[in-house]
Amino acid sequence: MNVPAIATDASIYTSSAAWHEVSREKTRLVFLLADFLNEKIKLNDFGSGLNGIWFVALIMPPDDTIHSNRIVFHRKKQELAIYWKMDYEQVMSFSTLSFKAYLAHFFIDVLNLAKEKKKIDQFNFDAFINAVALALPEWVDQATN
Numbered sequence: 001m002n003v004p005a006i007a008t009d010a011s012i013y014t015s016s017a018a019w020h021e022v023s024r025e026k027t028r029l030v031f032l033l034a035d036f037l038n039e040k041i042k043l044n045d046f047g048s049g050l051n052g053i054w055f056v057a058l059i060m061p062p063d064d065t066i067h068s069n070r071i072v073f074h075r076k077k078q079e080l081a082i083y084w085k086m087d088y089e090q091v092m093s094f095s096t097l098s099f100k101a102y103l104a105h106f107f108i109d110v111l112n113l114a115k116e117k118k119k120i121d122q123f124n125f126d127a128f129i130n131a132v133a134l135a136l137p138e139w140v141d142q143a144t145n
Contacts, residue, residue: 010034010035010038011038011042011043011044011051011052011053012034012037012038012041012043012052012053012055013034013052013053013054013055014030014031014032014033014034014037014055014056014057014107015030015031015054015055015056015057016030016031016056016057016058016059017056017057017058017059017060017067017083018057018058018059018060019059019060019061019064019088021092022059022091022092023096025096025144026059026091026094026096026099027059029096029099029100029103029144030057030103033055033103033104033107033139034055036135036138036139036142037132037135037139040131040135040138041128041131041132041135043128045131046123046124046125046127046128046131047122047123047124048122048123049078049120049121049122049123050078050079050080050120050123051077051078051079052077052078052079052080053079053080053081053082054079054080054081054082055082055084055107055110056081056082056083056084057084057086057103057106058083058084058085058086059085059086059088059091060085060088061088062088062089067083067085068083068085069083069084069085070082070083070084071083071084071113071114071117071118073118073120078120080114080118080120082110082111082114084106084110084113086102086103086106090102096144097144100139100140100144101140104136104137104139104140107132107136108129108132108133108136111125111128111129111132112129115129
């Protein structure tokens with residue numbers, strides 16, 4: 001089940017491409033991650049080199065060969081797109097609350113990978129990742145509705 005991306009004025013977008021057995025609650029959490037981050041963090045506070053981040057959590061069985069890890073920086077639009085596979089077996093075994101904590105750590109990990117793979121001029125990736133890391137414990141601790 002996929003949670004659709006909705007166009008907004010936000011600069012951080014999160015979604016998933018998930019196998020049909022992944023619960024709606026888990027894919028919804030991926031979608032809600034962006035809502036929280038956009039409330040707490042303004043991307044333009046970290047420089048003018050990045051206008052948007054698209055993060056798609058790939059939650060597919062290990063034998064999936066269609067979806068692959070990719071990090072793409074669109075220079076013209078100054079948008080970073082990250083498509084990265086989560087550990088399917090872990091996702092399936094986690095409770096919703098455990099998945100939320102895993103997702104938070106996973107998101108920080110892929111941001112660090114993106115920072116290493118894509119050099120973005122006029123954007124302080126380290127400060128952005130630090131701000132995300134400081135904000136996410138609050139999100140993890142929030143009740144999941």
